[in-house]
Amino acid sequence: MPYQPLNALVDACRWIGARGWAPATGGNMSLREDSDHCWISQSGKDKGNLTADDFLRVEIATNRAPCGGRPSAETGLHTLLYRLWPEAGAVLHVHTVNATVLSRVIREPVLELTGYEMQKSLRGQQSHQQRVAIPVFDNDQDIDALAGQIGRYGEQHPLHYGFLLRGHGLTCWGRNVDEARRHLEGLEFLFHCEMQRRLLERV
Numbered sequence: 001m002p003y004q005p006l007n008a009l010v011d012a013c014r015w016i017g018a019r020g021w022a023p024a025t026g027g028n029m030s031l032r033e034d035s036d037h038c039w040i041s042q043s044g045k046d047k048g049n050l051t052a053d054d055f056l057r058v059e060i061a062t063n064r065a066p067c068g069g070r071p072s073a074e075t076g077l078h079t080l081l082y083r084l085w086p087e088a089g090a091v092l093h094v095h096t097v098n099a100t101v102l103s104r105v106i107r108e109p110v111l112e113l114t115g116y117e118m119q120k121s122l123r124g125q126q127s128h129q130q131r132v133a134i135p136v137f138d139n140d141q142d143i144d145a146l147a148g149q150i151g152r153y154g155e156q157h158p159l160h161y162g163f164l165l166r167g168h169g170l171t172c173w174g175r176n177v178d179e180a181r182r183h184l185e186g187l188e189f190l191f192h193c194e195m196q197r198r199l200l201e202r203v
């Protein structure tokens, strides 16, 4: 019997797939059940076409799926966020073109966004004059090492909405699936604007 609250996450995955934000088998998505467990997409599936049966219950402390199956290769990044942020309820990882390309162009360790009304799609942002800082980490196939690096960063800096992996994509989260979706849509819009601005201004 699938975990019933997964239905909202399954809808979000279809929405992501329809926008082309999880091409091929890219992307992974998860939902927190409680302080010790989350449900995460199985590795290697088409994430735009999942059902609740395609999610595995994973221990947040160990990344293990006691009932078997192969959880996402990037499970360690989701569980890191659930450990770091008790309020994180859902995590969405996507491979959008804007996130993939912009993260390669940014030389600095943080992408700063300011001047955009759509910053207010992000929790706590009340004005286009505020600054949104999205950290950018070098991609790494060693997920444990990557999780260690992001974890050390997260212990010292606010890590509010999401982070970019260079040439890879965006991982973002929210208190629930609706908020994670809103953050994803808002950030993706902001990345698109920032790409266009940099192209036109030849930054």
Ligand SMILES: CSC[C@@H](O)[C@@H](O)C(=O)COP(=O)(O)O
Binding pocket: 024, 025, 026, 027, 028, 041, 042, 043, 044, 045, 071, 072, 073, 074, 093
């Ligand atoms: C197209 S392969 C992409 C993977 O290496 C990975 O980055 C990804 O997002 C999906 O991995 P998965 O193990 O299916 O959750």
Ligand SMILES: [Zn+2]
Binding pocket: 026, 027, 028, 074, 093, 094, 095, 168, 169
């Ligand atoms: Zn990925």
